Amino acid sequence: MAIFRDANAAPHLHPVPNDVEDVKPTAIHDRPIGDIIRRKKKLSAEQVDQVLQFQREKGVRFGEAAVALGLASDDDVLFALSQQFHYPYAPDQRRELRSELITATQPFSHQAEAFRAIRSQLMMRLFTADEPRRALAVVSPDPGDGKTFFTANLAVVLSQLGGRTLLVDCDMRGPRQHEVFELDSSSGLSGILSGRAETNVIKHIPNLPSLFVLPVGITPPNPLELVERPAFGLLMRELLNKFDHVIVDTPAAAYGSDASVIAARCGSALVVARQGRSRVDRLQDLVATLTGSPAKLAGVIMNEY
Template identity: 55%
Template sequence: MNMRSPVELKAVSNPPPAAQEPRVVDRSIGDFIGELRQLSNAQIEQVLAYQRKHGVRFGEAAVALALATREDVMWALSKQFHYPYASGDGARFNPELVAAIDPFNPQTEAFRGIRSQLMMGAMAADQPKRALALLSPDTGDGKTFFAANLAIVFSQLGAKTLLIDADMRTPRQHQLFDIPHETGLSSVLSGRAEANVVRPVPDLPSLYVMPVGAVPPNPLELLQRPAFGLLVHELLAKFDHVIVDTPASIYGADSRVLAAKCGLAMVVARRSVSRMKSVHGLVSEITRGAVQFAGMVVNEH
């Protein structure tokens, strides 16, 4: 008999619309900066004259003349190359979301590098589609920071990406993205809410976040129910990538249960903070099961 859980379809009964294909518009950096800074024709001519005289790019000339900032130039580049990026100074984003604020930051480049490795390996197109669970041995290892920024760089490819905050012990994703969190994963798993639990992220059109919702008194019991596995299965059919932030392993078996239901796991440790014994123990537990191990990242954040 083919039975369907009520969670299976109703958890995201109103799925976010598919990301539209970017429309290529042949506009110059000068056009974008001019609009952003509302430069007059005289000021644009001043920038062009400086550009010709010194043999530099329009953005460099505008910055040299104090008619634009470096952040303005990065924003203009993001528009020209259809790269989702926080406009202006990125003040509306939490400083931890470096991939949304500064696309040329070395940390952002590191996240892109990890994304590339995953897409050529455990998350390659010829591999079974799985959700990626991010685990860490202890609190303060930077796992939530890592999960948020990894989700951002995946979404910047134009792929619909969902970040699930499954850390029902110390949830933080709703704070980082400044999204409502009255309902979320716990509401779905407990059967109290099945709609409006997936939140779009403004300025990052391909990124969505499912917060924890109310912190339950019985997180492990909720996660061990079949509902979470069914929910992940449904979400993988609606999103290109699903990334799951899990509780630190010191809180118990939550993270390992989540990893088993996601099918793919990566461990995040923190340099000079994480204890090697704890890291080795967590990796050993993951690799003994049926979960595919995607690797370990040593975080300096």
């Protein structure tokens, strides 16, 4: 990870070690669905024959036949399909990842589909070849708007496209991404920005091959000063050279100007408000502040959950 030795002077940017680059997405081999299910469920030759006979008699697909005979589950069929179409998904994630990560634990749900629709809009409006490379800051007027939930799931669906995606937790007033992804929070962004030589701060998420997370680390007493220093802007530029997408979680605007400063350094912002909770005047003030900043405003999302 980049280290800034003197946070008060013009920061000196050290090379990023190759440990992040050496993490490669798991290779996925194209195989027939029947073969994938057979290997996953360890079906015997006799059981496979039963499935094939049922398939011929009923005129259904192998997966449907296996489910009908009780030799596989719907999750097993979805897993096989995800393997064929290179889509990161495993039923075991439901035990290993928190329920908040619905795009990972329930990737075929209506909620996950809504995140994919938002991803499509961002790919067309913001992440295009004609646009300059920008990190995306996710901001909200108040705590409790669902910003952390939204940011985490947006990062997951971006990583499911196959591009290397980094989620940076820059909410140094109330960090929570380390809890969502169950990561060690003893070191992270705050240490880098304060000039401490922290290593291995970018964490790879095992079940999501293209997703990485940079947690806050120790919660600092001076979060606004840390993001206002030149070091933060230099770090964002370096991360954009290493990752296809950089998504940044921020403190709620109610806590101060942190979010708008972070958005300006990132280059773009997406506002999240909560239905039935966010006040219109506070939302309008936040949008007006971002509109007058160097950040490109990608839009406003209404969180219905």
